Amino acid sequence: MWLAGEASGDALASLVIPPVKRAMDGALQFGIGGEKMRAAGLSVWHDASVLSVRGYVEVLKKLPQLLMLRRDVIRTAETVRPKVFIGVDAPDFNLAIEEKLRKSGIRTVHFVSPSIWAWRPERIHAIKRSVDHMLLVFPFEKAIYDAAGIPSTYIGYPMAEGIPMKPDTHGARQRLGLEPRGPVFAVLPGSRYDEIRWNAPVFFETAREVLKAEPHSMFLIPASDEARRTQIVQALGGFREVAEHVILFSGRSHDVLEACDAALIASGTATLEAALYKKPMIVGYKMPALSSLIIQSKGNTSFVSLPNILEQKRVVPEFLQYFAEPQYMAASLLDQLNPARREHLEEVFTELHQSLLRDTATLASQAILDTIGGAA
Template identity: 45%
Template sequence: MVAGETSGDMLAARMLSGLRPRLPDSLMHGIGGPRMAEHGFVNDWPMDKLSVRGLFEVLAHYREISGIRKQLKQRLLDERPDVFIGVDAPDFNLDLEIQLKQAGIPTMHYISPSIWAWRAGRIKKIAEAVSHMLVVFPFEEQIYQQAGIPVTYVGHPLAQVIPMEIDTAAARDELGLDPRFKVVAILPGSRISEIKYNTEAFVRAAKILTDRDPNLQIVVPMAGNKQRAYYIKLVVAAGLEGVPVLLVDGRSHTVIAAADAVLVASGTASLEVALYKKPMVIAYKMMEASWQILRHMGYQPWIGLPNILEKEFVVPEFLQSAATPQALAEAIWQQLNDDALQGRLRQRFTDMHHSLLRDTANLSAQAVLDVIQAHK
């Protein structure tokens, strides 16, 4: 298995929770994170080597990433595993899957690339690379069926992990927050590249908000020590160390549960916020050269998963130059203070939660076992 980032680690761990009891003695190895390791997964390389986003950022790390893939490919060709599972990270995994499949090794891909959003032509490459696709959104199943690619809709693991009813008071108590005052969670991203481009605008927005309401509590979860150190470095460099922010190691779900509103970088985290039924503002910044290329490649007007699933701007999105501190702060302020809006979002997100709820661990594990059996 190869998972390239924190969200992939979480998704793969859910699958492994269903697969490990059925294959208790199997060697499961490759590239993953700490949650996968909890199920006996062995890491051959650290996952953060692959956690790079943006065209030019990837190019800067191309030699190292390419070297890892080459070594892993040779190891797998020598070992001939019963199945290879690429977890998201399509730029790394699809080329590897093509080579393994051509060598007769069954390949699965867990989480469809967003071919419904951009680069739809990738489905031809996917057909070449993948013996079986596992998808997490209901509308994706038909796309693969029409392309003749074996597919299983397994629901989204987050829909099982996150409770339908949220205990906000308990989350605030766990974090030591004052129950009398409102809470804003800020999630600048788990990748170093996301933290690099999102942090200053997000923290400046926090400053505007706390200047307006000094009792407002701002909480920022950090995915790891490396991310925390880099975040602090950026905040100090921007002269924003005086902004009252509570930094929390891990526990991002607790932070979201505690919040009245969330400022979140686009990605899986925006879906997490929706499943916690929280108002949110989605924002994203990246290297300008990457943005100039990518902004012309989309097929739809949304980038946030909640908006994509609902096919409308249920929550606001601010991208690149539009993601100014003032714009972000104003949008969050509205989310904090519009009771009717909060109620509408809660209902929309509850309906979304039900649509994504399946027995993901067992459905995905069974699909893996079926692929292994079919290729014996």
């Protein structure tokens, strides 16, 4: 039984479902996931979009629906008794389920450690109660779990295998049918409703400022699904001069990142994917003030973007909350076109890419099967 709550988790789990299913002689893989997990062989019970929410205030609005879904998942799992429950990311939702199921004798695996090294380190205690085995995507996490006595396996970052060490920018532009006359920027305001609601306006204001300096600029926007595509189109309605320079895609975020000269990205896994494509970027993020204050109070790191966290230094400019000013963001985005900066970042991101390469599918599926084998 699998449970992924957002687009990034859907993509990660889709790489592991096929080898697990093969190793289990075709046993049913079912649960909550998105289009990629469905294509990989998951029998989808609920779509992952039901969990697409971020921020304390936003979660409170959907709390009754989320609690009902959680009770339904637990009740179904305790009835069906799957060989293993695999929670993919979404720790605030999945860990509570995993703790309950583990107490009932169902083995639990959690895929992608919560960012306890960045904020809310006290969650390690809940993880120890909830998880039989943790699958880690970053190498430095292993020491944390070893010290806590929690079984874990470093499986590498799954996307690192599928992204070329040397990106083919020209080839990606041909695949997308692009014939640019100026700089090409990827714009990724997020994959959730609330992310786009808060980030899209400031991102499009930034694009408007960029056009003043580079009037032939092109902005590529990949929408994670049709609902987000509609939302982006609506947001662009207030930026007609920007909309004329925008090409909107359904999915194809990797092609968009490979095709761009630089990227404007909301904080999240897309920042690491851009780094794997060796692309200069700036990171912007806005959310309701109360959610931001709560998150800051529990923070344990100076950075929010994964490239900066992994490098433990500011290699990528971050513009957060009140500092997300379009004029400054546009100047920084244009600065990413500097050849010397691009060359430096390519070296940094190539080393990062190499550190994240492992045979992820094999390592993950073997850890899952070992966990099943260890069941009473």
